[in-house]
Amino acid sequence: MADPTTAVRAAGGPRTFAWNPALVIGLVMLGVIAIVAVAAPLAMGGQATGIGGTPNLGSTPEHPLGTDTLGRDMLARTLVATQSTVLMAAIATGLSAAAGIAFGVAVWLAPRRIREIGLRAIEFAVSYPTMLVAIIVAAILGQGVVQVVIAIAVANIAGFARLTANLAAKIASSEYVSTARLMGVPAHRIALRHVLPNMAEPTLILIAGAFSGALVEISGLSFIGLGAQTPAFDWGTLLNDGLSKIAVNPVVILGPAVALTFTSLAALLVGDGLAAAANPRSNTTRARLERIEGEPAVQDADAVLVADGITVRHGVTGRTLVDDVSFSIRRGEVLGIVGESGSGKSVTASVVGRLLGEGLSASARRLQLGGTDLLGRVPERTLAEKMAFVYQDPGTALNPALILGIQLSDVLRIRLRHSRRGAFGILLAGFRAVKLTDPEGRLRQYPHQLSGGMKQRAMIASAMSVKPELLIADEPTTALDVTVQREVLTLLKRLNEESGTAVLFISHDLGVVRALCDRVLVMKDGRIVERIDDVRSLSQETVTHPYTKQLLAATPVVSVPVAADQDEVTA
Amino acid sequence: MSTTSTETPSAPGPGAPLEPGAPRAASLAGAWRRFLLRRAGGLVVNLALLVLVTFLIVQLIPGDPATAIAGENATLAQVELVRTQLGLDQPVIVQLGQYLLGVVQGDFGDSFRYRVPSLDVVGAAVPYTMTITVVSVVLLLVIGIALGMAVGVATRGDRRRWLDLAFTGATGVISSVPTYVFATGLVVVFAVTLRILPPAYSPAYDFGTAAILPIAALTIGGACSVARIVRRETAVILEQDYMRTARGWRLPALSLYAKHMLPNLLTTALTLAGIILTALLGSALITEAVFAWPGLGGVIVQAIAIDKDYPVIRAAVFVIGLISLVITLVIDIVLGLLDPRTLGEQRG
Numbered sequence: 001m002a003d004p005t006t007a008v009r010a011a012g013g014p015r016t017f018a019w020n021p022a023l024v025i026g027l028v029m030l031g032v033i034a035i036v037a038v039a040a041p042l043a044m045g046g047q048a049t050g051i052g053g054t055p056n057l058g059s060t061p062e063h064p065l066g067t068d069t070l071g072r073d074m075l076a077r078t079l080v081a082t083q084s085t086v087l088m089a090a091i092a093t094g095l096s097a098a099a100g101i102a103f104g105v106a107v108w109l110a111p112r113r114i115r116e117i118g119l120r121a122i123e124f125a126v127s128y129p130t131m132l133v134a135i136i137v138a139a140i141l142g143q144g145v146v147q148v149v150i151a152i153a154v155a156n157i158a159g160f161a162r163l164t165a166n167l168a169a170k171i172a173s174s175e176y177v178s179t180a181r182l183m184g185v186p187a188h189r190i191a192l193r194h195v196l197p198n199m200a201e202p203t204l205i206l207i208a209g210a211f212s213g214a215l216v217e218i219s220g221l222s223f224i225g226l227g228a229q230t231p232a233f234d235w236g237t238l239l240n241d242g243l244s245k246i247a248v249n250p251v252v253i254l255g256p257a258v259a260l261t262f263t264s265l266a267a268l269l270v271g272d273g274l275a276a277a278a279n280p281r282s283n284t285t286r287a288r289l290e291r292i293e294g295e296p297a298v299q300d301a302d303a304v305l306v307a308d309g310i311t312v313r314h315g316v317t318g319r320t321l322v323d324d325v326s327f328s329i330r331r332g333e334v335l336g337i338v339g340e341s342g343s344g345k346s347v348t349a350s351v352v353g354r355l356l357g358e359g360l361s362a363s364a365r366r367l368q369l370g371g372t373d374l375l376g377r378v379p380e381r382t383l384a385e386k387m388a389f390v391y392q393d394p395g396t397a398l399n400p401a402l403i404l405g406i407q408l409s410d411v412l413r414i415r416l417r418h419s420r421r422g423a424f425g426i427l428l429a430g431f432r433a434v435k436l437t438d439p440e441g442r443l444r445q446y447p448h449q450l451s452g453g454m455k456q457r458a459m460i461a462s463a464m465s466v467k468p469e470l471l472i473a474d475e476p477t478t479a480l481d482v483t484v485q486r487e488v489l490t491l492l493k494r495l496n497e498e499s500g501t502a503v504l505f506i507s508h509d510l511g512v513v514r515a516l517c518d519r520v521l522v523m524k525d526g527r528i529v530e531r532i533d534d535v536r537s538l539s540q541e542t543v544t545h546p547y548t549k550q551l552l553a554a555t556p557v558v559s560v561p562v563a564a565d566q567d568e569v570t571a
Numbered sequence: 572m573s574t575t576s577t578e579t580p581s582a583p584g585p586g587a588p589l590e591p592g593a594p595r596a597a598s599l600a601g602a603w604r605r606f607l608l609r610r611a612g613g614l615v616v617n618l619a620l621l622v623l624v625t626f627l628i629v630q631l632i633p634g635d636p637a638t639a640i641a642g643e644n645a646t647l648a649q650v651e652l653v654r655t656q657l658g659l660d661q662p663v664i665v666q667l668g669q670y671l672l673g674v675v676q677g678d679f680g681d682s683f684r685y686r687v688p689s690l691d692v693v694g695a696a697v698p699y700t701m702t703i704t705v706v707s708v709v710l711l712l713v714i715g716i717a718l719g720m721a722v723g724v725a726t727r728g729d730r731r732r733w734l735d736l737a738f739t740g741a742t743g744v745i746s747s748v749p750t751y752v753f754a755t756g757l758v759v760v761f762a763v764t765l766r767i768l769p770p771a772y773s774p775a776y777d778f779g780t781a782a783i784l785p786i787a788a789l790t791i792g793g794a795c796s797v798a799r800i801v802r803r804e805t806a807v808i809l810e811q812d813y814m815r816t817a818r819g820w821r822l823p824a825l826s827l828y829a830k831h832m833l834p835n836l837l838t839t840a841l842t843l844a845g846i847i848l849t850a851l852l853g854s855a856l857i858t859e860a861v862f863a864w865p866g867l868g869g870v871i872v873q874a875i876a877i878d879k880d881y882p883v884i885r886a887a888v889f890v891i892g893l894i895s896l897v898i899t900l901v902i903d904i905v906l907g908l909l910d911p912r913t914l915g916e917q918r919g
Contacts, residue, residue, distance in 0.1 A: 124620060127899050131853025132891050136624065139875050139884045140631045142639070216749040220857040223751055224868070225876045243755060243861065247770070250759045257752045265747035272743070286728065355819055358728035384821035391819075396812035401834035401910050407813075410830070411820035446911055 023273025029266035037086050040079035047073050048080040049231070056249050065255045068241055077238055078255030085234040086263065088149050089215035095153035096214075097207055100160020105196070107161070108168035109187050119165060125158035133158075134217060138226045145234075148227040152214050163206050167199045201278045208271030212264045219260055235260050288315075288361040289351065291375040296365060303328035304469050304502045305352065308366035312347050312526075315359045321347050322362075323526040329470070334496055334503040336517030338510050338551065344526040345506050346474055352504060353389060353472045354378075370469045384415035388463035390492075392475040394455035398447035405443030408462040416466060430461030434491055453484035457491065464495055471496075474506045489516055511555040514538055522548045599911050606907060606914040610900060621892045625679075625885040626670050629657055640879045656680065657881060679889070680882035684874075689882035693870060693890050700866035701894070703782055704855050707789035708848045714790070715797025716833075716840050722798070723805025724828060738802070742795035750854040754788035754861040771863040785862050789855060793847055797840065804839045808832050838910045845902040849895045856891075867891060 041048075053071030057063050065074040107118035125133070130152075137151035168191075171177055177194050185193075221227040222236025230237075235256040242253035298308045305328060312322035322344040329335045337345040351362045354374060367374040369386055391397040399407045405424060412423035424443060431439035434457040447455055456476060463471055473492065477485040493516055496503050507513045513520050514535050522530035522545065530545040532538055543549055632639050637654035645653075653659075657680070658666045673679060682689045726735045748756075761784060762770035768784055769776040808814060809832070817831045856868030863869070871887040874880040906913045 124617060127617075127849065128892060128895050129849040129853035131856055132888065132895070135856070135871055135875065136628060136888055139628050139888070141633070143876055212747070220749065220751055224857055224860045224872045226872065239752065239755065246755065246758060247763055250763055253755050253759070257755060260752055261744070261748045264749065265744060268743055268747050286730065353819065355815060380821040380823070389816070389819040391812060391816060393812065397816045399813040399817070399831055399835070401838065402831065407831065410817075410822055410826060414823065414826055415821055
């Protein structure tokens with residue numbers, strides 16, 4: 001059941017960059033850090049390195065963060081260390097980004113064999129802890145500021161290379177790149193004009209993350225003594241100095257600890273903000289279903305389902321998606337709703353099925369299924385045993401992480417209180433009824449091990465297993481190929497005749513609908529424009545609305561003989 | 572509900588004799604065989620590369636490695652001693668051969684400082700590091716997944732905006748604190764101010780008590796990062812068609828989230844866990860310094876920064892690398908058990 005807002009958004013012109021609080025706050029914080037990094041060494045350089053003050057002071061008005069063992073002001077030292085720390089992290093990030101992106105692009109542009117080897121090498125490098133790679137480099141080059149920067153830069157190259165290669169692969173298989181290839185654009189031009197620009201967003205997000213990582217790792221290496229050596233100092237060494245005095249003067253660790261967290265948080269906010277800006281979330285409201293009073297439009301004493309005056313609005317925009325739709329279905333009857341996408345047919349079905357999507361609010365004068373008022377409070381168990389669903393795409397409607405036996409038997413066991421064995425027995429009988437081969441084996445299989453047609457059969461078997469009074473089939477054949485479509489239609493018709501279950505059948509295809517349904521409603525723009533009660537003699541002459549005539553003119557004749565299973569549908 | 576099914580496909584049930592030649596439901600045995608073979612091959616290649624990398628640590632030292640290792644104040648005799656000990660006086664290919672021969676026998680050479688096989692020095696530290704790392708990862712995943720899922724479900728479809736804001740803010744700030752800073756903070760609060768937990772490792776304290784703060788330091792930040800990711804993933808999964816199918820079956824919340832959502836979440840969470848665990852191993856190396864924890868971090872830092880004890884460095888790098896490889900493999904196997912679709916992927 002497509003949410004129209006997403007469709008509108010997707011069609012709504014070029015993507016715009018959405019500023020958000022996280023991004024703004026993060027950038028402001030980075031700005032503050034940059035100013036401190038430039039200004040502090042000029043303004044407080046002497047204070048930070050000058051010896052002669054009182055050593056090991058706690059927090060005093062003059063030295064709010066105390067003094068170190070040589071009497072130097074910790075606030076000044078922290079602020080002055082901003083420059084070296086941030087610069088080291090920035091240089092390391094820049095180096096690894098440049099090298100990683102270059103390597104990733106080179107791997108992607110290389111011939112197939114070299115590309116395979118390159119990708120393997122990247123995977124190998126990524127599987128090791130950054131810190132281990134950094135330690136290896138430190139072991140080779142020794143301790144010091146430059147060594148640490150190189151170590152962290154080397155350690156982070158693999159991450160950038162992997163992201164670049166992955167993104168390049170994704171973009172390379174996209175349509176605009178294949179088009180460019182077909183038109184004979186050389187590889188390096190494709191890389192520069194199509195691949196790199198489209199990688200900007202995720203790469204920026206990774207850079208923000210890598211900067212924060214590099215900051216933490218470089219300071220960490222300094223903290224354990226592999227980084228900056230005296231007299232050079234950064235936040236890591238300051239923290240290390242403070243640690244030795246932690247029992248007597250804990251305030252001295254406050255400066256470097258807060259500075260590290262603040263900077264790391266700034267980078268995180270910028271990364272999050274960039275991600276959110278690229279993918280803004282929509283505002284939605286909760287789904288609502290309420291009763292409205294009014295003159296009933298449907299009078300049908302022996303109907304299984306009565307739907308009277310269904311109206312659906314979008315919660316935020318207030319746009320009407322379904323406008324006063326009324327119908328009824330009798331026992332054993334198949335009612336089709338046909339219409340183009342966006343006509344409101346699926347939304348109507350979701351109201352009847354009490355599965356209204358988020359952000360929609362629906363109302364009806366009457367919604368009754370076999371004596372149960374669906375507008376009031378209905379026990380979940382009643383809903384579970386009175387109606388069942390078959391969805392459009394069996395590939396996504398089944399849970400990929402659970403075997404069929406487990407997921408399809410849940411409703412029988414939990415809602416209909418069958419034993420495990422009993423539920424499996426019912427499912428097996430269902431699988432046989434829909435002619436699935438090796439039914440026992442299927443119970444132990446995952447959805448991805450079945451073909452699309454088999455999945456839809458399993459889905460139908462599961463739906464029928466609760467012996468529902470109403471089966472809601474929402475475009476159950478649309479995602480299947482033509483031969484499988486026929487089989488599924490034949491199956492639905494047979495089950496409908498055998499069990500007497502009423503069916504609400506949604507489709508955009510009038511040919512399919514007229515082959516299966518007893519009565520048909522034609523929907524357009526949320527309204528029913530035509531009610532076809534006599535499907536058998538349906539022709540240009542018997543319909544009145546121009547839209548139905550158009551639909552009819554565009555549809556070849558399909559018929560479903562219902563005598564026996566083996567019968568084919570003739571197109 | 573075992574999902575392994577490595578045995579042969581099901582025997583047909585009693586009531587349903589299978590017609591000969593009828594298609595049978597395929598089992599996963601083939602996929603598992605291919606997966607394990609491929610991963611075993613990958614492990615061998617990775618081990619070979621690891622041996623090569625540890626070998627090159629000494630070779631790649633700029634200038635004359637022997638002089639660099641012996642230090643600036645070393646006498647000529649000391650330099651030559653280092654040279655012979657590391658076999659640097661021989662052609663590179665001979666060195667590599669000897670190194671390989673040694674590694675196969677678990678011999679990385681004797682530690683310069685302790686005069687015992689370096690693998691013994693490293694081996695003594697491994698349990699300390701692994702204890703805090705493994706406990707932290709388990710805690711971090713459990714807490715992170717539970718928190719992320721709960722918040723994800725509670726804030727679905729923009730419900731409870733305040734919770735969303737509070738969660739995002741709090742976890743953002745906490746996960747921004749570097750683990751070693753967090754560790755230092757914990758020491759200040761619980762050991763210096765409240766005096767209820769030991770500030771550092773010492774044989775005088777009970778091991779369990781001493782491990783509380785290191786584990787807490789490693790867990791809390793990571794749990795917040797995991798919770799953030801799980802929460803986002805939860806929001807995505809809640810929108811999936813199969814969750815609508817489960818709602819269509821009118822399943823109760825517990826079944827809906829624990830049974831139908833969690834397995835799909837675990838795939839992402841465990842993929843993450845591999846990355847987190849190897850990253851955590853790195854953080855642990857540094858965090859150990861805060862607690863004077865006698866693990867691999869202390870060994871390797873001492874060996875690099877103070878002793879220039881290259882046999883120990885080689886052994887330590889090899890062992891840490893090996894642990895990472897094993898962790899990655901174990902997690903991929905668990906992933907395969909949970910979600911057999913991952914078996915087909917070309918990885919490692």
